[in-house]
Amino acid sequence: MERNIKKKGLDVLAGKIDNKLLTNLNSCVRCGLCADSCMFFKALNEPKYIPARKVALVSSVYRRYFTLSGKIAPVLVNAKELDDHAAEEMVDLLFGACTMCGRCVKHCSIGVDIPYVVRKGREMLAAMDMVPDTLQATVDSALTTGNNMGIPEEEFTGTIQWMEEELIDEMGDEKARIPLNEMHAEIFYTLNPREPKFFPLSISAMAKIFYAANENWTLSSKFYDVTNYGFFNGNRAEAGKIAGNLYDEIHRLRGKRMVLGECGHGSRANRWDGPNYLGKEYDFDMITAVELISGYIKQGRIRLDKSLNKEVVTIHDPCNLVRNGGLLEEIRHIVSASCDSYTEMAPFGNENFCCGGGGGLLAMSEYNDRRIKVGEIKAEQIRKTGAKVVVTPCHNCVDQLSQLNHTFKLGVKIKTIAELVADALVIRKNN
Amino acid sequence: MKWYIIIALAALAISVAMLLIQLIKLISAGKPKDLSKGSGNISAGVAYSYTKAMSPMEKESAYLHLPTYAAGMIYHAGIFASLLLFLLFISSLFEIPQGISIIAGAILVISGLCGLAILFKRFINAGLRSLSGADDYISNFLTTLAIFATAAFLFFEQAEVLYYMIVSVLLLWIPLGKTRHLLYFFFARYHLGYFFGKRGTWPPKSLK
Ligand code: SF4
Ligand code: SF4
Numbered sequence: 001m002e003r004n005i006k007k008k009g010l011d012v013l014a015g016k017i018d019n020k021l022l023t024n025l026n027s028c029v030r031c032g033l034c035a036d037s038c039m040f041f042k043a044l045n046e047p048k049y050i051p052a053r054k055v056a057l058v059s060s061v062y063r064r065y066f067t068l069s070g071k072i073a074p075v076l077v078n079a080k081e082l083d084d085h086a087a088e089e090m091v092d093l094l095f096g097a098c099t100m101c102g103r104c105v106k107h108c109s110i111g112v113d114i115p116y117v118v119r120k121g122r123e124m125l126a127a128m129d130m131v132p133d134t135l136q137a138t139v140d141s142a143l144t145t146g147n148n149m150g151i152p153e154e155e156f157t158g159t160i161q162w163m164e165e166e167l168i169d170e171m172g173d174e175k176a177r178i179p180l181n182e183m184h185a186e187i188f189y190t191l192n193p194r195e196p197k198f199f200p201l202s203i204s205a206m207a208k209i210f211y212a213a214n215e216n217w218t219l220s221s222k223f224y225d226v227t228n229y230g231f232f233n234g235n236r237a238e239a240g241k242i243a244g245n246l247y248d249e250i251h252r253l254r255g256k257r258m259v260l261g262e263c264g265h266g267s268r269a270n271r272w273d274g275p276n277y278l279g280k281e282y283d284f285d286m287i288t289a290v291e292l293i294s295g296y297i298k299q300g301r302i303r304l305d306k307s308l309n310k311e312v313v314t315i316h317d318p319c320n321l322v323r324n325g326g327l328l329e330e331i332r333h334i335v336s337a338s339c340d341s342y343t344e345m346a347p348f349g350n351e352n353f354c355c356g357g358g359g360g361l362l363a364m365s366e367y368n369d370r371r372i373k374v375g376e377i378k379a380e381q382i383r384k385t386g387a388k389v390v391v392t393p394c395h396n397c398v399d400q401l402s403q404l405n406h407t408f409k410l411g412v413k414i415k416t417i418a419e420l421v422a423d424a425l426v427i428r429k430n431n
Numbered sequence: 432m433k434w435y436i437i438i439a440l441a442a443l444a445i446s447v448a449m450l451l452i453q454l455i456k457l458i459s460a461g462k463p464k465d466l467s468k469g470s471g472n473i474s475a476g477v478a479y480s481y482t483k484a485m486s487p488m489e490k491e492s493a494y495l496h497l498p499t500y501a502a503g504m505i506y507h508a509g510i511f512a513s514l515l516l517f518l519l520f521i522s523s524l525f526e527i528p529q530g531i532s533i534i535a536g537a538i539l540v541i542s543g544l545c546g547l548a549i550l551f552k553r554f555i556n557a558g559l560r561s562l563s564g565a566d567d568y569i570s571n572f573l574t575t576l577a578i579f580a581t582a583a584f585l586f587f588e589q590a591e592v593l594y595y596m597i598v599s600v601l602l603l604w605i606p607l608g609k610t611r612h613l614l615y616f617f618f619a620r621y622h623l624g625y626f627f628g629k630r631g632t633w634p635p636k637s638l639k
Contacts, residue, residue, distance in 0.1 A: 019460040023618040026453075029609050030562045033492030033499065047561035056562065069607045077607060078564035106484065106627075107491040109503070110612060111619040113626065272630070275466035282468070326471055326631030332638060350632055 001084045009082055009124040013062050020113070021120060025059040027112045028052050034114070037107040039353050040097045043374045048089075049097055051104040051114045057090050058121040091130055094121040096367040099359030100232075101319035106350070122234030131233045138229045138363040142242050147225035149193040157221050159196045163204045170204075171211060171427065178207045181253065182218035187292075188255030189217050190226035190246060190270075192263040192395035199395070202262070205422035209293060212425050213301040217259075223249035226266035227396075231273060232360030240277035243270060250284055257285040259292050262416045264318030264394035265358065268325060290321065290393050293421055294330040297337050304424040309339035311413075313420065314387035316345070316378070316401060317352040318394035327393075334417055335391060338424040342391075345381040353377050355392075357400025372407055375400060379408040393417040435595040439521060442599035449606035450614055457618060462625075469629040476628015480620045484633065499552065502545040509542020510574055513581040517598050520584075527585070536585035539578050546575030570608040577601040 030052050035041045040049035047053065056078070063070035063079035070079030080086060100115035108114065125131060131139075142148040147156075157180065164178040179185065187210075195202050210217050223245040230239025250258050260267040267288045275282050296302045315335055321327045328349045335342050345352065356375035361367055378401070382390055390401055390412050401414045487493035493500040512535070519527070527535070550571045553559045577598050584594035604610060627633035 017460060018463040019457045019618060020463050020622045022457055022460050023615050023622060027612050027615040027619040029612050030559075030567050031492070031499075031503070032556070032559045032562055033496050035558060036495050037491045047558040050558055050562060052562050060564075076565050076569065078566045078609075105623065106489070109490065109492040109500075110616055111480065111484075111623040113619070113622060272467045275468075276464065279466070281466045286468075323632060324630060326627075328632075329636050329638065349638075350635060 001082070001087065005128050006082055008127040008129075009087070010061070010065055012120065012124045012127050013058075013066060020116065024055070024113050024117050025062045027110050028055045028059065028108075029110060030056070031109050034104040034108050037104045039101075039103070039356065039374050039377050040370075043377055044370070048093060051098075051108075052112075054093050054098055054121070055112060055114055055117045057086065057093060058117050058124070061086065061124075087125070087128065087130060090121050090125055091132065094118050094125065095132055095135065095360070095364065096370065099319070099354045099356065099361055101354035101358055102323050103319070103351070103353065106323075119234065122232070123236065124234070126234035131235070132364050132366060134364045134366060135229065135233050135360050138360075139233050139235070139238050139242070142225060142227070142229060142245075143238060146223050146245060147193040148227050148229055149197050151193055151196055153221050156196050156224075159200055160203070160219065160221070163200050163207065167204055167207050167211070171208070173211075176207070176211045178203065179218040180221045184254050184256075185216050185218035186256050187215060187217035187259050188250045188253060188257065189219055189224075189259050189261065189289075190266070191219065191224045191261045192227055192266060193225050194395045194399065195261070199398070199416075202395070202416050202419055205416070205418040206261070206289065208422045208425060208427075209296070209302060209418060212303075212427055213296045215301075218253060218255065220249045220253060226261045226263045226270065228266055228269035228274075229360055229363060230277075231265055231269035232363075236277060239269065239273070243274040243277045246270060247274065247278060247282070255284070257287065260286065260288045262289050262393040262395055262418060264320035264325075264396060268320040272325075288321065288325070288327065288393070290327050290330050290334065290417060293417060294333045297334060302421075303426040303428070304337050304421065305426050306338060306340050306424060308424045309389075309420060311339075311388040312386065313339045313342040313389045313391050314345055314382060314385040315342065315348065316355060316382075316390055316392040316397055317349055318392060318397050319352065319354050319358055321393060322352065323350045331393060331417065334421060338420050339389075343385045343387055345385055353381065355397045355400040355404070357396055357403075362396055362399055371400070372403065375404045376408065379404045379410060382410055382412060383408070387412065389413045389415055389420070391415045391417060391420045435592050435599075436521065439517075439595040439599045439602075442602040443517075443521070446602040446605050450611070453606060453611065453614060457615075465629070467629075469631075471628050471631030471633070473625055473628040476626075476633040477621055477624030479628070479634040480624025484623070485620075499549070502548050505542050506545040506549060506575075506578075509539050509546070509578045512542070513539065513578050513598075516581055516585075532585040536582040539582035539585070543575050543578040543582065546571060546578060550575060566608045569604065570610045573597075573601045573604050573608075574610065 034051040038051045060080035061082045069077045098118045102115050104114050138148050141150040167176045228242045230242045355378045361371045580594045580597040583590040
């Protein structure tokens with residue numbers, strides 16, 4: 001490995017590292033008891049997929065270069081060189097075999113924050129210019145066009161206008177709108193670009209909810225993308241630029257509250273990491289679509305008729321919204337108010353298994369086979385519930401679940417929360 | 432003062448000093464700056480992290496591996512008891528009555544056997560072997576040996592020199608090997624509680 005490349009990787013661990021990282025680099029005792037908590041190990045059954053192995057890839061390099069014992073007696077203290085072989089293994093395991101779902105964390109005998117270390121490892125690889133091209137292309141697209149699918153503004157505007165006409169027809173009301181670029185709106189709403197590109201009906205589902213709640217809201221025609229693949233590629237500067245798009249746009253439009261569309265990692269990257277990427281506290285309120293809809297139901301701003309959703313529903317908990325976002329109750333509040341009956345997967349909630357498409361894996365086609373194989377755990381969970389509808393407030397999960405549905409012939413419908421709620425809406429006359 | 436007690440005292444001083452240096456480094460590194468607005472209760476999350484989250488019912492690492500978990504608990508209890516006894520012996524605060532010595536020694540033998548079982552598992556389990564390096568074997572071996580040495584010293588006074596030598600080596604190793612998790616463990620639990628507490632995941636909400 002060239003010296004300057006190695007130096008760039010090591011620089012990520014050099015200098016002032018905080019005590020959370022220091023702690024997590026020094027805590028794992030390699031008991032191996034986290035193995036069964038990780039879907040990669042469970043599905044693929046190879047030792048290299050044990051979460052501790054992913055931690056060791058980073059911590060052993062840290063010890064080798066930044067501790068006295070690692071410099072003097074590397075073999076004794078499990079310290080390893082950062083060489084080509086180590087870097088390739090890091091790419092394969094940290095990008096290709098960890099969705100940073102965090103399931104292993106709560107089950108670890110010590111409490112090592114494994115995905116936190118994985119993220120540091122990804123930062124090292126990003127500094128060494130070793131991010132998989134497929135993932136980097138998604139980030140580049142967001143950086144150059146404002147959305148990760150590179151949808152031109154005219155195409156987006158056209159789609160929204162078309163959805164608005166449909167909404168007016170369906171509601172029979174000229175006031176039913178999908179507003180674009182309106183100033184001073186109460187709500188600045190964001191989308192996963194998969195919605196305008198592939199699932200425009202999920203936009204109209206949310207628009208219907210806004211209409212029913214008589215909400216004052218807007219979308220931006222340029223910066224609406226809630227996703228942030230910079231959260232995955234390990235490049236904090238790029239993640240900051242992408243988060244900055246929404247930050248600047250809500251200020252430009254003088255919106256009051258940002259509502260993060262149904263996207264797990266996007267919600268996490270904006271809500272929990274955005275302020276840290278940009279180095280400032282946000283001066284506006286920010287909530288997820290799940291919290292917003294749950295609030296509408298609690299406040300009586302929308303009325304639902306459960307009997308309009310007769311089929312049995314099960315919930316897939318997106319890791320970034322539930323385990324890593326605390327929305328366990330809110331999701332259930334909405335689902336139980338929107339359908340006749342729902343059943344839980346086993347395990348569910350904070351214990352859920354990732355769908356297999358997180359961590360940027362959906363963008364990295366080189367790991368497609370692995371991703372689908374790992375997803376078999378989720379497929380079996382769904383099958384065992386006997387449900388006919390799987391609801392999940394994350395478009396990335398929807399994508400992976402749809403592929404699992406097809407591959408494992410589950411015969412279920414996959415819906416977002418907004419779609420489930422829209423199907424149960426009772427629209428008042430003269431809303 | 433006997434030469435081997437001087438060595439043990441020196442080892443203890445070095446060990447404590449090295450752990451202290453790591454502690455100071457940790458504290459001075461500071462927490463990562465987190466500018467996001469929380470939606471949970473950090474203190475409750477941290478308290479939960481140190482208490483109920485540690486329960487064997489909450490962790491797959493415990494309830495899916497009960498024999499290993501039980502052996503690990505007994506092993507760790509033996510380690511702490513051995514270190515406590517070492518402080519008692521070296522400070523000559525009081526003599527341990529013979530009856531208690533024999534009972535404590537017997538319990539420590541059980542704890543040492545648990546340590547051996549864990550070491551054995553590391554040798555025979557392919558997954559664990561692949562994770563392991565010299566540190567893992569040295570840490571496990573030295574700690575187990577120190578537990579047995581403590582038991583031996585409780586049974587026979589003649590084991591005194593060997594006992595102090597073995598414990599000295601362990602003391603020197605603690606800050607170097609993975610045994611240093613005795614310090615980092617508490618920080619790991621704190622950070623975990625902070626993370627899940629701030630996001631409202633911990634303490635878990637009961638679903639109505
Ligand atoms: S359970 Fe925790 S301490 Fe044990 S090997 Fe896994 S990450 Fe390391
Ligand atoms: S974060 Fe998820 S995918 Fe990554 S090691 Fe842990 S359990 Fe496995």
